[in-house]
Amino acid sequence: MAKIIDGKQFAADLREKMAKQVTSLADQHQITPGLAVVLVGEDPASQVYVRNKGKQATECGINSIEHKLDESTSEATLLQLISDMNQDSAINGILVQLPLPKHIDADKVLNAIDPTKDVDGFHPINVGLLATGGKGMIPCTPLGSLMLLQDHLGDLTGLNAVVVGRSNIVGKPMFNLLLQQSCTVTVAHSRSQNIEAIVRAADVVVAAVGVPELVKGSWIKPGATVIDVGINRIEVDGGKTKLVGDVDFASAADVAGAITPVPGGVGPMTIACLLYNTLVAACRQHQVELPPA
Numbered sequence: 001m002a003k004i005i006d007g008k009q010f011a012a013d014l015r016e017k018m019a020k021q022v023t024s025l026a027d028q029h030q031i032t033p034g035l036a037v038v039l040v041g042e043d044p045a046s047q048v049y050v051r052n053k054g055k056q057a058t059e060c061g062i063n064s065i066e067h068k069l070d071e072s073t074s075e076a077t078l079l080q081l082i083s084d085m086n087q088d089s090a091i092n093g094i095l096v097q098l099p100l101p102k103h104i105d106a107d108k109v110l111n112a113i114d115p116t117k118d119v120d121g122f123h124p125i126n127v128g129l130l131a132t133g134g135k136g137m138i139p140c141t142p143l144g145s146l147m148l149l150q151d152h153l154g155d156l157t158g159l160n161a162v163v164v165g166r167s168n169i170v171g172k173p174m175f176n177l178l179l180q181q182s183c184t185v186t187v188a189h190s191r192s193q194n195i196e197a198i199v200r201a202a203d204v205v206v207a208a209v210g211v212p213e214l215v216k217g218s219w220i221k222p223g224a225t226v227i228d229v230g231i232n233r234i235e236v237d238g239g240k241t242k243l244v245g246d247v248d249f250a251s252a253a254d255v256a257g258a259i260t261p262v263p264g265g266v267g268p269m270t271i272a273c274l275l276y277n278t279l280v281a282a283c284r285q286h287q288v289e290l291p292p293a
């Protein structure tokens, strides 16, 4: 049976360390990081995410500013708000909760965020900096996945890594992060041939596909480390639902050396890394070192 990589505990430890770092920043430099989260509309899932982000930010001592805008808010109004927040020195990180209503061009909005405040790491400048090894903002879910991998494996140099999925928010940044760690990285996607054989060659598998339990235990090399980014709600008996990942946990856990569960694996790391990015952004904007944890 594989070791279970406990992302929930890791994220809690990370938040505890960040709370100490935030206290040091205030004591030594009179800086309190500020995170602004913008929610347009009433999407119930987005409302839960935004509430959790605000709550966890506050627990870490980060100022949480929430802008809840009506569904009918115009693109121009949203762009003006972003422009104002770009100028506001009390705000170090800006996150616009996706999806946005259809009448708003999401790319235009995300590209309007000052790249140094883009704590989601989606701005093309940050995408470019990640691809070229620069000092940008790293997307939260891939960053959290990398932290779990490094905590479990230490140095990743020379390992064969396979990322299943090539989205801009998970697959591609994960590829770049693993390459930076000197892994030999293969990216598989919906058009890949012999995907099972590709995955079976991997020491490290990162699954970010959005297909419930796609990756089976028979695809996994014995002893491999498996990071399951997927979050899928499926129906079970009696009309009930449950969350499952993109990996068939039961069969994969029999073969893998270590595996993240769903829930409780990568999921909790995403908000923790959003707060980490806010802390890093505040330090960079004030040109001070990140205090030791």
Ligand code: NDP
Residues within 6 Å of the ligand: 141, 164, 165, 166, 167, 168, 169, 170, 171, 188, 189, 190, 191, 195, 208, 209, 210, 211, 214, 229, 230, 231, 232, 246, 266, 267, 270
């Ligand atoms: P996308 O739908 O944007 O991308 C899915 C990727 O998987 C695509 O590149 C697609 O290939 C590939 N794919 C789809 N079907 C297959 C298949 N049968 N075989 C191989 N590859 C396939 O999803 P995201 O990257 O946004 O999210 C992936 C998963 O991660 C989802 O379950 C999502 O809920 C979860 N997630 C979790 C987060 C967290 O906080 N833990 C945060 C973000 C996402 P192609 O490009 O060819 O279409």
